[in-house]
Amino acid sequence: MNISKSLWVGAALLALTPAAQAADTLNVLTWCDHEDPALLEPFEQANGVKINFKDIDSTAAILAVLGQSKPGDWDVLVLDQTDTGRLAGMKLLEPLDAKDYPFSDIPAEIADPKLSSVGGTLYTIPEKFGYNTVAYNKAAVDPQAMTDIKAIWDPKFKGRVAMYDYYVPMIEYVAIALGKKPAELSEADLPAIKDKLIALKANSSMIGDVTTVQQALASGAADILVGGGEWVTAGIAKDNPNLDYVIPTQGGVRWQQALAIFAESKQKDLAKKFVQYIVSPEAQGKLATSSCYWGMPANSKAVLSDEQKAILRWSDQPGYIKVSHPYLQMTPEFDKALQAMWAEVLQAK
Numbered sequence: 001m002n003i004s005k006s007l008w009v010g011a012a013l014l015a016l017t018p019a020a021q022a023a024d025t026l027n028v029l030t031w032c033d034h035e036d037p038a039l040l041e042p043f044e045q046a047n048g049v050k051i052n053f054k055d056i057d058s059t060a061a062i063l064a065v066l067g068q069s070k071p072g073d074w075d076v077l078v079l080d081q082t083d084t085g086r087l088a089g090m091k092l093l094e095p096l097d098a099k100d101y102p103f104s105d106i107p108a109e110i111a112d113p114k115l116s117s118v119g120g121t122l123y124t125i126p127e128k129f130g131y132n133t134v135a136y137n138k139a140a141v142d143p144q145a146m147t148d149i150k151a152i153w154d155p156k157f158k159g160r161v162a163m164y165d166y167y168v169p170m171i172e173y174v175a176i177a178l179g180k181k182p183a184e185l186s187e188a189d190l191p192a193i194k195d196k197l198i199a200l201k202a203n204s205s206m207i208g209d210v211t212t213v214q215q216a217l218a219s220g221a222a223d224i225l226v227g228g229g230e231w232v233t234a235g236i237a238k239d240n241p242n243l244d245y246v247i248p249t250q251g252g253v254r255w256q257q258a259l260a261i262f263a264e265s266k267q268k269d270l271a272k273k274f275v276q277y278i279v280s281p282e283a284q285g286k287l288a289t290s291s292c293y294w295g296m297p298a299n300s301k302a303v304l305s306d307e308q309k310a311i312l313r314w315s316d317q318p319g320y321i322k323v324s325h326p327y328l329q330m331t332p333e334f335d336k337a338l339q340a341m342w343a344e345v346l347q348a349k
Helices: 011-015 037-047 059-067 081-089 149-153 167-177 187-202 210-219 230-236 268-278 281-288 306-312 314-322 332-347
Strands: 025-030 050-055 076-080 125-137 161-164 204-208 224-228 243-246 252-261 324-326
Touching (some): 037 268, 037 281, 076 081, 125 149, 125 210, 161 167, 187 204, 187 332, 224 230, 252 268, 268 281
Parallel strands (some): 025 076, 161 204, 252 324
Antiparallel strands (some): 076 252, 125 224, 125 252
16 A cells, blocks of 8 residues: 555656666556565575565556556566456556465455456466555543544544545445445445535544554544554554554445565566565565555565554454455546545545
8 A cells, every 4th residue: 555545647657667677677567555675685595686676655646657658668566456457458567477486375355356367367476465444542531432433423522533645445335334345336326425524524633644544543633543454553653553454344445555576577587586585484474564654564474573563453353354345446437437436535524
């Protein structure tokens, strides 16, 4: 999840293509949690290569970079796994062999073929996941109140709520609050969801990106963050022990990252080695506790300390997975409808 997923496409993308495809360089489109030297250096040293990475924050950003690149410029990408079908349908992804990856060590719900495969062909490997739910300051808010998904609309919290600015999990979360199943949403559901989002905005003090809302929660500018989860609280747990998150009784939303290899990569063997490395137990521990944001590793054998597992609520994950809904798998048309609705919410007075 980098985690900010705003759909900006700027002029800066014009200069993002690698200068050259070198035999000792692997070019990766990635989110910020993959950029720690502690994660990359073991692979670089073992293979005598340098990882050239470009930070992206959405599938739209991936496509924008590719639009300014030559075929074969990029080798590996990190993506929201629910976008597997969209990118595979555009012939951008290389088919993968499940035997090359540790699927037996990945929880069944996270390894769901519906998220990783198209027409029986595997295209993406799950690597990290977490939740868009409610994060809060338990010194300022009753934790029991936060177990009800409807609490965030309570007038007593007016001005104390922050909203994460990524439309997909926010729309899903509100749909759950309305008693709707995210996987079954259609355009007919959008008017009710829009009205509920506008009501939530009226109860909130801000809508912001990852850094903005995390700082608001950590500083006390907000007591509740809708869309927050372990990615907000885990990495700063030692300095901010009162920050916590909960998946309400009615359920929550699960983000899930995956790795894929570009179909036009000229270094597919090296790209496969990189993907295998990232889903190895050692690398999974580093990825899970990245300085950018923490999250649950897909590989259940990830190397983590007991303290790190406790912060990530390792033992609670089977229950959390069962009550959470993955991001929507959308047609481009439905995605446009959601974006248009979200724009109306942002513009509402």
